[in-house]
Amino acid sequence: MNFSDVYALGPLDGRYRGEVAPLVDHLSEQALNRARATVEVEWLIFLSTNHVLPGAPVLTDAEIDYLRSIPRKMDDADVARLAAIEAETRHDVKAVEYFLKEKMDASPATLGEHTSLPQMHEIVHIFATSEDINNLAYALNIKGAVESMWLPAARGLVADLTDMATTHAATPMLSHTHGQPASPTTLGKEIAVLANRLTRQLSRIARAEYLGKFNGATGTYGAHSVSIPDADWPALARAFVEGLGLTFNPLTTQIESHDWMSELFSDVVRFNRIAHNLATDFWTYISLGYLAQNLAAQGNTGSSTMPHKVNPIRFENAEANFEISCALLDTLSATLVTSRLQRDLTDSSTLRNVGVAFGHSLLALTNLRRGVAGVDANREALDADLDSHWEVLGEPIQQAMRAAAIAGATGMQDPYERLKELTRGHQVGADDMRAFIDSLGLPENTAARLRNLTPATYVGLAKELVALGS
16 A cells, blocks of 8 residues: 555644644654664764773764764665664664664775774663663754744744734723623733733743753663773763753663653643633634634635535634643653653653654644634624623723722712612613713712723723733
């Protein structure tokens, strides 16, 4: 069977492959092997350039360039060769070690017959357990995926929302608390709330630490200190890990404890869930008619049988994919922090789902940004709904009566109860509300201010608040 999208088991490798394909460069099996090869190569170079191994050849600049080119130029033939080696070894990290040794054996064709690389087999993977390689490879790949792909997409969403909030900072909108008409706000202010919430999470994610260790089979530098007792192995390990751009974890079992992953994944989950809230709110605003869909921007047919409909599928798709991403990241976050005694292999299988988890989040972000780009305020519907709910002015009138009573005005007793009698269960219009204001005996400046108030102008400092958050 020839492979095509329709035969893919999962939607990220099938239907939605085009949306998430760049993640393959960071979170695929091939990317993992490339990162493993990178760590192995950099360890060899580190040991040589720091003269850690007595009697070992010192690499030339040309040899260092050759070694670094192995993972950088890894192609389909190399991937196939790695797979063939792993089929024999039944060990993925050992396969990378043997693959590198084959490349070193082939180096004279490029570097000349005097190169020392073929004689340096025993330096490859020296003092390393598989987890020394794996934990650094995963840290490098997750860091790359988050910083080069996920964060830019997430920041793009926040920028889109910030622009929309600024545009509609003064666009009045009826609020709904508990699903009921409530004190008006502005569309921009409500969008700014979501943008501000997402920004806080992005700040946390941007500060994430990506930890790594390189301390041997059970984290004791046992083989290191026996073989070369005079070396300061903790200091060397720190220098190596930090040289890769990671944060050094000085105390571990056989594995790096994955606590940093749990922290990062929990923060991404929180971002996902706030963005999910954004998707459901925009969906509801579309349902209320407050947001109108730009049909050309949405680019969809709508209902298969009801031609009048254009379904808000971008927001619905985002909802679904955020939920799948959260489910996976929640599981990863909960399970990765536990390893039986000094090591068990549950994390090995679990970690292979990181790419799927981030893929669904990235797909959701893509759809959410398209959804946001394809809607705009429906001023006619917003204004009509505001004008249908003059009862929402019961709040400011009641509070003005309280303030007037405190200032010494008479006849202001029972403000809540009087507004309740006027508004609850009754259709109240502009004339009714103004007649009620005139009957209260309020100080004239207060009464004039309330008479001029409408649901559309009762938005408080919403516009100013948008500016504070941008």
